[in-house]
Amino acid sequence: xxxxxxxxxxxxxxxxxxxxxxxxxxxxxxxxxxxxxxxxxxxxxxxxxxxxxxxxxxxxxxxxxxxxxxxxxxxxxxxxxxxxxxxxxxxxxxxxxxxxxxxxxxxxxxxxxxxxxxxxxxxxxxxxxxxxxxxxxxxxxxxxx
Numbered sequence: 001x002x003x004x005x006x007x008x009x010x011x012x013x014x015x016x017x018x019x020x021x022x023x024x025x026x027x028x029x030x031x032x033x034x035x036x037x038x039x040x041x042x043x044x045x046x047x048x049x050x051x052x053x054x055x056x057x058x059x060x061x062x063x064x065x066x067x068x069x070x071x072x073x074x075x076x077x078x079x080x081x082x083x084x085x086x087x088x089x090x091x092x093x094x095x096x097x098x099x100x101x102x103x104x105x106x107x108x109x110x111x112x113x114x115x116x117x118x119x120x121x122x123x124x125x126x127x128x129x130x131x132x133x134x135x136x137x138x139x140x141x142x143x144x145x
Contacts, residue, residue: 014063017113024109028100034067036101039094040110041068043087046079047130053077056126059118082131104137111138 018033027033045053045068053072057065081087084104091103099106115123115138127138135143 010062013061014067017061017064017117020113020117021109024112025101025105032096032100035094035096035099036106037064037110037113038067038070039091039103040107042071042094043090043107044126045069045072046077046090047081047087047134048126049078049129050074052126052129055122059122082133084133084136087134087137107137108139111142115139115142 017037021033021037025033025036027036041064045056048056053068057068060068079090081090088103088107091107092099095103095106101109123142124144127135127142128144
């Protein structure tokens, strides 16, 4: 621990998200849950308008928020991806070589953690913004239409 309560709390919240992801996907090596979370958050972020990305980020734990914005090129958003396969290809492009899970499984696991950890109403707004096809990556309970 760093001895700084706020910093330690932020790190603990980030680690909680990684542990929850690891409960769903039994990763082989350390760091794989972080890579899965980062890749999925980046592709989701790039699919949202800057305003929606800002609203989503406000709900994220501090450490996860930093991960979310890492390397963001705001002028390139939102992307027009409206197909699950294309969305998942972008996730695969950001995952390390020989990743032990396919990108669709990774996205579904990350979105499950997001659904359980974030405000349901705010998360529903994000899901509703996504093209219908991409909503199928979220838990069944999260899909309203």
